[in-house]
Amino acid sequence: MAKKYWLMKSEPDAYSIDDFKGDKTTYWDGIRNYQARNFMMKDMQVGDEFIFYHSNAKPPGAAGVGVISKAAEPDPTQFDKKSKYFDEKSKTDNPRWHCVTCKFKSKFKTFIPLPELKEMKPLKNMMLLQKGTRLSIQPVSAKEFEHIVKLGQAQ
DNA sequence: GCCAACGTTGGC
C-alpha cells in the first residue's frame, strides 16, 4: 500500500516538538476519540509520515515531521487508574483504545503558524482548516504534506 | 476566559 500522510496535534504545554526531538520516539497515547483511533488502527502503517502540529498554542501551527514506527497496540494508559486517560469501561481482553509509536524526523526551521497555513491556496481543502474540525489525527494528501514541509524547511 | 462546534452519554 502506498505511503500515507497525516497530521497529528499535540498541545506544546503537554508535549512539544522539542520534547519529541529529545525523546526521539514516543508513544502517541491518550487518544480518546473513535475517529482518531480508527485512523491509527486501520489506516496508519509503519513508514507513514505526519506533520506535528501544535494546538492550543500561541500561535498554533505546524512544527515538524515524524514517522510512524510501530503499528497501533493497546494504549496502556487506559488501564492505569492513576492516569488521566484511565477508562474504566475498557477491558484488558478487549481494549478500547490503541496508539501508535512515532519516531522524530525533523523540526521545521521555520514554524508555520495557522494563519499562514490558511493563506496557502494549495492547502485550502485541508481538513485542519475546515470550520469546526477538532480531530486530533487527520489525513492529509501527499501534495499538502509536501507543501507544508517545503515551507517548514525554508530558512 | 469566552464561545462555537462537535462528540458522548443517558433518559425515555
Next chain:
DNA sequence: GCCAACGTTGGC
C-alpha cells in the same frame, strides 16, 4: 433511535 444535557477541543 431520538435528542437534550453535558463535556471537550481549540481558536481567538
